[in-house]
Amino acid sequence: MNISDVAERTGLPVKTVRYYEEIGLITPARAANGYRHFSDTDLHSLAFIGRARSLGFGVEACRSLLRLYDDPARASADVRRLAQTHLEEIDRKIAELEQMRATLSHLVAACAGNDRPDCPILADLAAMSPSARG
Amino acid sequence: MNISDVAERTGLPVKTVRYYEEIGLITPARAANGYRHFSDTDLHSLAFIGRARSLGFGVEACRSLLRLYDDPARASADVRRLAQTHLEEIDRKIAELEQMRATLSHLVAACAGNDRPDCPILADLAAMSPSARG
DNA sequence: ATAAAGGCTCCGGTTACTGGAAGGTCAAGA
DNA sequence: TCTTGACCTTCCAGTAACCGGAGCCTTTAT
Known part of the structure; x- marks a missing residue:
């Protein structure tokens, strides 16, 4: 072939x-x-x-x-270990994405999405943490 | 600074x-x-x-x-559109990972994980699709 | 004979950085 | 003054897993 x-x-x-x-x-x-x-x-x-x-x-x-x-x-244990490790990695990624999703969907819901400039999404991004505010 | x-x-x-x-x-x-x-x-x-x-x-x-x-x-609508698009991308990724997770956790659960060679995980990976079997 | 289709290698680009080398600068201590 | 060490600089290479395209060769069909 x-x-x-x-x-x-x-x-x-x-x-x-x-x-x-x-x-x-x-x-x-x-x-x-x-x-x-x-x-x-x-x-x-x-x-x-x-x-x-x-x-x-x-x-x-x-x-x-x-x-x-x-x-x-x-030994099937070796295969299983590989798969298990990968599964844990997937779980970590899912958790991270779920976290993002929670924050982001909240912000999107709060944003009027009109022609005015006021925007909770930008407000959130611009909110400086205490350490950065110094 | x-x-x-x-x-x-x-x-x-x-x-x-x-x-x-x-x-x-x-x-x-x-x-x-x-x-x-x-x-x-x-x-x-x-x-x-x-x-x-x-x-x-x-x-x-x-x-x-x-x-x-x-x-x-x-316009806050522009910001919102950006965030919404990103949110959809996140949802796609989560769905993909959940799909992987479902299959993988099923396989991991089915694998004895001992010193014998029999392994449902490898069996699944080795199972050829009809198109490939040709 | 020719043209389309398929094959080959090699190079560069993608994402968002990270590590390291080689070397200039600055502040503090002996 | 000298030196040490912490910073700073630029540039180059590498990461994951490919994708696109150039330039060129081979096969197949008309």
């Missing part, structure tokens, strides 16, 4: 597939003309990576997961 | 303050020796930016907000 075939079948952009090769996640064979030739294993790895990426794993975590997948002697 | 003073008072790293000058968010004066000299206005702008950044606004949005803040003839 050529690169556009695997791109279509994995849903990954062609550029991304080349990138994954560049960073050593996959190592497709090369045809005589220099074209990449993807095996079913390559295709499978790419699909695996794509799925992991869609769950928010970073590419280095994907590399680890792929290694674990390829290791018949792996 | 020198750069470390404003850094301390705004809570922003020195490097970040220099960066904000580089991209034109602030334009501090320079002393004869080349040192940046920050006015109260600069300090205030930096605090404003820091607060906006903490609400998740991108630096370009910060630039817009700062411009609006400096424009006495602004």
